[in-house]
Amino acid sequence: MSKKKLLLVGAGGFGRMVAEQAMLQYDCAFVDDGQDVDIEICGIPVVGGIADLPELRKDYDLLVVGIGSNQFRAQVYEKAKTLGYGFPNIIAPSAYISPYSKIGYGCVVLQNACIQNGASVGSGVLLNAGTEVHCDAAVGDYALIYTNSVVRTGATVGNFARIGSNCTICNHATVLDGADIPDCTAVH
Template sequence: MTKEKLLLIGAGGFGRMVAERAMLQYDCAFVDDGQAVGTEICGIPVVGGLANLPELRREYGLLVVGIGNNQLRAQVYEKAKALGFAFPNIVAPSAYVSPFAKIGCGCVVLQNACVHNGASVGNSVLLNAGTEIHCDAAVGDYALIYTNSVVRTGATVGSFARIGSNCTICNNATVSDGADIPDCTAVR
């Protein structure tokens, strides 16, 4: 069976982690302005830079942005959306997403992450390994949550927020749009 073709934007550290999961399901290619066309990264070819997206759209219909910078990820996502790309979610086999959770487009859910019943995750959200989004919690568009952080029941993480590693967003707490929460922090 032939796999669908998927463009992975960004071949840096996060992009490579996304690639490890995406290549299980898709025929992948990287787009990265810092790499020469034809270079292979993790066995995946680099086929161009961001300026090449319009012509790459002829061959690729699917795209995921694997860039940790929330603002840059949003810019690329919006440009690709205007070009007509579709955005699958990349979910590691060891992750769990409840069938009663809502998850947007172009999200990445890495190994052992959990999105519980009633949780809501926006578009182009990156959930690192071990992240937990508990019941009825909400995560806004373009947020980034690092390893082993927990968003507890009823909590809200705003759009463009960055939650460091080993953080707890306590029950019903609110993290504002664009907030940058340092590693090992509890937000009450």
């Protein structure tokens, strides 16, 4: 059985990490404005740039954005939505997502990340390796949470927020929309 075709937007560091997980399930190609067409990165061909998305739509139904800039990621998803692309979630086999949680579209959940019972994660969210979203916590659309950070029970992370590595968002704490929380910070 052949795999479905998937465009991966962004061939930088994060995009390559997304690709490692996506290749397990999809036949992937990169779209990246900073790379030459027809080269391969990690064995995956570069087939164009962002401006090529309308033309690429005839060959690809699915797209995931692996770029760390929350605003840019949202812009690409919005453009791709108008073109009719679908947005699967890319979930590492070692990640755990409770069947009693909610997760939006176009999310990336990397190795050993965990989304617990009653938690909700919006669309276009990037959860790096070791991230935990505890019971009844909420992560807004287009948020980015770096490695080994924890969003504790009942906490809220706003839309477009960026949480650095090794952070703890304490029980019932709120991180505002667009906030940028530095590495190793506790938010009470």
